[in-house]
Amino acid sequence: MSRNCSIVLHAHVPWVRHPEVSHCLEEDWLHSAVIETHLPLLEMLFRLREEGVPFHLTMNISPTLLAMFRDRLLKRRTLDYLDRTLRLCRDEVERGDITGFKELAEGYEERFYRLRSLYVENWESDLIRAYSDLRDSGHIELTASAATHGLLPLLMRVPETVQAQVRTGIRQYVQSFGRMPRGFWLPECAYAPALSRLLKEEGIDWTIVEEHAMTTAPQASDEFPFRPGVTPDGLYVFGRDQASSSEVWNADSGYPGDGRYRDFLRDVGLEAPIEYLRDYLGETEQRQLTGLKYFRSGRTGDDSEPYDPALAAIALEEHSTHFIGSRGAQLAGLEASGIENPLVVCAFDADLFGHWWYEGTEFLERIFRKGAARSDFSFTTPAGYLSSNSEQEYSTISPVSSSWGEGGYFETWTQEENNWVNGEIQTRCEQLARFVRIFEENRNDYSDKVIEHRQRCIQLMTREIMLAQSSDWGFLMQNEPSMEYAEARTRGHLENFDKIWGCTMDLGKTNVLDEIEEANPIFPDLPWNIFEPYVR
Incomplete structure (x- = not known):
């Protein structure tokens, strides 16, 4: 008997490329994703590997994001964005005696210099190579996804276009990582029964669906979503556990809303005098997020309190301990109820960690470190789980149509x-x-x-x-x-x-x-x- 937890991150930015202008605000979606999520995440994962801390993470990088990672113009603009932020950091350090945030500004400056060095010198601006390195060492599983993040169930009326989305996504994966994927991330976690055969025919072994896709299926039983099921077409289906995901993601009660963490919206780019920001903002002088933020979360109404990294560290210790303890208790309870080799799948948008939740990357590091010290359960990947349980019999299931959009189905895209x-x-x-x-x-x-x-x-x-x-x-x-x-x-x-x-x-x-x-x-x-x- 074994108990397992799987952390799955889905990284995506839509295709945005505007060479006709010197600076496009929407291109910053990519630049901020690289600087606030991917570089800190890679830095953390390589640190764990170098220290010999065992961990397993599942990572999906959408085909559009892979294409933008490779694009020469966008790579140059990402570096320009980082250098522009560093210049603003230096300005913030200089005016720190006036604002009272000099120490925080110096911390940001040091952080961005370090990340720039990693990006340019360690990985030569090639994030695909960095992720491939972690894949090759067995620490992460990388999965494919649909070409442009199309909502596949709504496209199924013309199956040729879904086939094209899937095949193109798999092609981009193979070109990027040099081998066929076993797993396939469904955009918006959106599933329809017709996708099962199509994915299997394209060589895919497994995918992830929402919990209610399994618990409301005709073959629903107590084992779902805590064990994978297999569709009549032979596709393994893992269910995303709502309870564990909500501990992190829930807007009202999730960890990121704690008042000791950094406030996302209290940003220098939204609050400093526009004349001061002119060099940073460029020709449009349109206010935007800079990543430089000095205040704690305002969830408790105390949004004028300065951000204190020491207080945030205390919150991180509490929340990572709670998360690991909750998974241990959850898995023990599932096993006691008769579920053999239970698995809890916790799937998130990758940009929650580092971008929306500044401390999120360190949260992941702490749960991996704490998980490595546990003897009652282990972190694994979906493919790792299937390989370790290859002799197991899996129950047949036909998941119902669903997504992780509001309402659990497709209402978000039919308004x-x-x-x-x-x-x-x-x-x-x-x-x-x-x-x-x-x-x-x-x-x-x-x-x-x-x-x-x-x-x-x-x-x-x-x-x-x-x-x-x-x-x-x-x-x-x-x-x-x-x-x-x-x-x-x-x-x-x-x-x-x-x-x-x-x-x-x-x-x-x-x-x-x-x-x-x-x-x-x-x-x-x-x-x-x-x-x-x-x-x-």
């Missing part, structure tokens, strides 16, 4: 503000599927030039429709600060699709194709036939 997107995408996907089918049926009648031209058009239309399918846009259309950008991006990709469609019969419009291809150079080697007919 008044964003539901129009689904129809626009479906129409074009049906259009593309018909075009591909007709092209393949008649290609022997075409000249080589026509074949080459139409294959290029199909490739570019596939890319643009996948970019429009990102679940981020529908989500952001309900949030005022990003609503306009999200709608513009969606309409822009749909318009690009239509422009390419208008070129399919005209070999002379290569300039239109060149312009669209250059604007979004993601998945440059996408096979033209990845949108081929899906055989049910």
Whole structure:
């Protein structure tokens, strides 16, 4: 008998690249993710490995984020962002005697210098290599995901587009990490029964669904979600434990809301005089988060209290001890109830750790250290669990449609503000599927030039429709600060699709194709036939 816990992090940023401007606020989504989440996380994981602390973590990096990690322009801009932040740190140290936050500013300056050194010197701005190193040493399991974070259940009316999302995501994984993935992260943890066969046919062994996808399934039993089930298609399904995840993630009672932690919104970029920030903000002079924050969380109403790292450390010790103790008690109780080899899966957005919750990376480090000292349970990965329990019999289950969006299903993406997107995408996907089918049926009648031209058009239309399918846009259309950008991006990709469609019969419009291809150079080697007919 064994008891196990699995920590799963999903890292994603939608494709954002704007070479036409010197600074794009939305590109900062990537830069802040690198600097506030990935660099601190990698620093911590390598430290644990170097010290010989045993740990296992499951990590998903979305294909769009992998593409941005590789992009030369974006890597240069990430470094520019870091250098700009360091200049602001130096300014903050100089005015520290006036603000009273000199010591905190000096701490930030030291931290950002250290992270810059890791990024440039240790990993040569190649975060994919850094994660691969940890994978190769057996400390993390890396998983694949859908190409552009499309909400797959809402796309299933045209299965060709889901097949393209999955195949492209797997291709990007193989190109990045050199081997086939065993696991596949479903964007928004969104599942529909039809995905089981499709994932299995593409060589995927396992995925994760929400707890209620298993507990409300026809075959629901007490063992779910604390043991994986297997679908009739042979896909292993792990359930995300709601109780343990809520201890960290819950907006009202989760650990990050403790008043001793750093307040996310009390940021220098939102509060310092605009004239002072002019060099940092650039031409637009639009206020933005800088990562420099001096106040404790205002959850208790005491938001004017200065941030105290020593107090935060006390909170971290309390919360990491509580989390580890809770998992030990939970797993012991599950085993006592008759569940053999119980597993608790705790899955989170990666940017919760370091970005939203500044101290979150240290929380992970503490629970891994405390877990290494325990004898009653171990941290593992889904693939590790399956390998260790290869002789086990797993119960059949057919999880129900679900997601981790508000309400547990797909309501977030079918609201008044964003539901129009689904129809626009479906129409074009049906259009593309018909075009591909007709092209393949008649290609022997075409000249080589026509074949080459139409294959290029199909490739570019596939890319643009996948970019429009990102679940981020529908989500952001309900949030005022990003609503306009999200709608513009969606309409822009749909318009690009239509422009390419208008070129399919005209070999002379290569300039239109060149312009669209250059604007979004993601998945440059996408096979033209990845949108081929899906055989049910």
